[in-house]
Amino acid sequence: DQQVKQNSPSLSVQEGRISILNCDYTNSMFDYFLWYKKYPAEGPTFLISISSIKDKNEDGRFTVFLNKSAKHLSLHIVPSQPGDSAVYFCAASWNSNYQLIWGAGTKLIIKP
């Protein structure tokens, strides 16, 4: 059973609009969450993270929101740009454990 779920395999957004990528988790022990971005033929690159003691973390155009009661996090990209077209992975960990648990990824397509 997947502990981290990204239920949308793909998402298409108009350039300049907001992209919202969602991630749900089942393990209430998770205390750290990360988003990675992956272009074709490249490895994933770290994008942004959030600790469970926070409910929001912002870095430029990227904001991650955490709703612990709903076991849900989301990544907002505003405004969306063509270079944001990639696969986005959500990952979670607990107690500074090495073992990140990854979602299946969401392919974001930004339309010009």
Next chain:
Amino acid sequence: DVKVTQSSRYLVKRTGEKVFLECVQDMDHENMFWYRQDPGLGLRLIYFSYDVKMKEKGDIPEGYSVSREKKERFSLILESASTNQTSMYLCASSSPKRGASEKLFFGSGTQLSVL
């Protein structure tokens, strides 16, 4: 510019062959990881190492082994390749701080096909 280098971009092997996947990092990182990525399953951890000659099993170690003889190099070994090991293999490294809160730096991946 920091770098994690995987020796091959594409590999095609036959069932039963012994396969070596090599990974080298130039960031002096203590921690190194091997993942496989399959469609619909995300990344799954095979093995990791937090020091030279140290190794720990991840979620799916069966059918794999690893070697970390030098700090910068982490090798993944498929003793007898099988078709269900056809996958994208990703190597990663991270800073000396223990735990998952540090960023992972990934190589570009090796697409392995076992026929």
